[in-house]
Amino acid sequence: MSSPKFERVKRNNPNLSEFLDRLITYILAQIRSGQRFIIPKLAAAHLGMNDGEAFVLLELLARGNILRRVYNLYCSKTGVLLTTVDDVSALDDIPHCDDCDADHNMSDLKVEVAFVVVNGDLQEAAAQ
Numbered sequence: 001m002s003s004p005k006f007e008r009v010k011r012n013n014p015n016l017s018e019f020l021d022r023l024i025t026y027i028l029a030q031i032r033s034g035q036r037f038i039i040p041k042l043a044a045a046h047l048g049m050n051d052g053e054a055f056v057l058l059e060l061l062a063r064g065n066i067l068r069r070v071y072n073l074y075c076s077k078t079g080v081l082l083t084t085v086d087d088v089s090a091l092d093d094i095p096h097c098d099d100c101d102a103d104h105n106m107s108d109l110k111v112e113v114a115f116v117v118v119n120g121d122l123q124e125a126a127a128q
Helices: 004-012 014-032 040-047 051-063 088-092 120-127
Strands: 067-075 081-085 109-117
Touching: 004 014, 004 051, 014 040, 014 051, 040 051, 040 109, 051 067, 051 109, 067 088, 081 088
Parallel strands: none
Antiparallel strands: 067 081, 067 109
16 A cells, blocks of 8 residues: 555555555455455554554554544443544443443443544545
8 A cells, every 4th residue: 555644654654564465464464355444453464563563554554644643442242333432531421231231330340442544545546
């Protein structure tokens, strides 16, 4: 994938260029398959690295304004996605869980860090 933003991220991190290329290929495949969220743990497994390494690479793309970090809140009991928020402070505003018919507190939830695409560059590349 060649976009000015992605090339800038690679230029600013020349030692990670190969990993970033592999990651962007994975992200494009995820977009093509209809996946909205890029999950660090799944990216790590696909790329053969640990979760922390994948998170750092995804965070570099977020700092380059290619991805945005979000937080998915799941009901621990049913596994249903309740909401996605952009900011940690929004984790306090937990929606009503229709599956449990309850207002959960944070201890009843699973929080997952994920990334979403923030610009059209990746969408256009995935369509090609």
